Amino acid sequence: MAKSCGAAVLLLRTFVLLITSSVGALGMRRAVFMNSSKASVNYRNYATGVIIFGDSTVDAGNNNYLLTVVKSNFEPYGRSFQGNEPTGRFCDGKLAVDLIAEKIGYPFPLPYLAPNAHGPAILTGINFASSASGWYDGTARNFNVKGLTEQLGWYKNWKNEVISLVGPEKGEYIIKNALYIISTGSNDWVNNYYINPVLQKEYTQDAYTTFLIGKVRAFLQELYDLGGRNVAVLGLPPLGCLPSQITLHGKGNPGCVEEYNARSFIFNKVFIDLINNELKPNFHGGRLIYIDDYTIFEKILSNPGSYGITELRKGCCGTGVLETAILCNKLSVGTCKDASSYLWWDSFHPSEQANKVLADDIFNQALPILVGPAQP
Incomplete structure (x- = not known):
């Protein structure tokens, strides 16, 4: 662990901040069942499983391999x-994706690279996410992890195994x-563009946004072509409120890094336009939803008490202002005893308490995918 803020910043920059989550359902779909005289929706009858792509916000362990x-x-992660x-x-x-799978009624999707991610265990979902990746494969290459192109390759392998297990129809x-x-x-920005002079010289922020949106378009189109029909895709969070970004770029100001939040907002606006006006009209026989x-x-930031959260500016692990990945370890001085009142677990990632809030919100936004009509 770094012994001074200066050393910690140097080490953190060295690692570039590392990262910015049954066949029984195959029967006829039933919309509603009665439970203690109260109507409840059996979501397993709508979703046959949960398939996950992305970065450290949803990676369940692929980077272990x-x-x-x-x-x-390693500790204290997973405590x-x-x-x-x-x-x-x-x-x-x-x-958050673990909690969403629970809400639907499925086990946590196994990481694709896990040795036990084969056989019946993969029929209710799989997790292809790789921490430190982004929409741009170049972001993943910076950290020797797997970008979306390779994650789609894993997806093709998973499809073949599913069909071999239960036959083509099922x-x-x-x-x-x-x-x-x-x-x-997130990594495309805070762990690539904002620290990469080559990218900054090649692209303005608006041009880089356009470049990334092209990657989004290509990925979602290929996923559709490969059979993905019920797709929920998340936009960017307020990047300027990550503790690591406040520490490195906040210039001592009490709030978030507003320049970074503004970029998230601009990116999301273009993202929404892509989803609603270009992709969704052509998503025939499927459902595509942007998750805000x-x-x-x-x-949460404006009214944390409503969510049982009191600490917004630092993570639970270590000092909470720089630690993430290997810098967040069992020797990290100052790690809090109870993370349930923290928005952030480390300087980049939400705590489980925050993930509970996020899971509820994401699930409610994605609900039309589970029960609503498909695109004609």
Whole structure:
């Protein structure tokens, strides 16, 4: 662990801040069932599983099996997780996508690279996410992790295995009716563009936004072509409110880095236009929904007490202002005893308490995917 703020900043820059989550459902769909005289929706009858792409916000441990410094399979990560052990999740406990899978009624999707991610266990979902990746594959290459192009390659392999397990008819049913969640993009900015003079020389911020939106368009189109039909894709959070960004770029100001928040807002606006006006009209036989996670973060930041949160500016791990990945370890001085009142677990990633809030909000926004009509 760094012994001074100056040393910590130097080390953190060295690692470039490392990162910015059953066949039984194959029967006829039932819309509603009665439970204690109260109507409840059985979401398993709508989604055959949960398929995840993205970065450290949703990676359940794929980076454990890669030669990269971007890992979290050590203490104190995972101290609130089942069994109180680190799994490779960048959190003290569950990720938002874990909680969403629970809400639907499925086990946590296994990381694709895990040795046990084969056989019946993969029929209710799989997790392809790789921490430190982004929409741009070049962001992933910076850290020797797997970008979306390679994640799609894994997806093709998963599809083939599903079909080999249950046959073409049931296999295609699983693939077509799964819920797909994509969460990525933060690393493209804070762990690539903003620290990469070459990219800054090649692209203005607006031009880089256009470049990334092209990557979004290409990925979502290919996912659709490969069979993804029920897709929820997250926009950017307020990047300027990450503790690491406040520490490195806040210039001593009490609030968030507004320049970075403004870029998130601009990027999301273009993203929404792409989804609603270009892609969704051509998403025949499917459902495509943009998930606004920027707003829920804003709500937490403006009224944290309503969500059981009191600490907004630093993470629980260590000093909470710089530590993430290998800098957040069991020797980190100052790590809090209870992360439940913290918005952030480390200087980049939400706590389990925050993920509970995010999961509820994301799930409610994605609900039309589970119960609403598909695009004609």
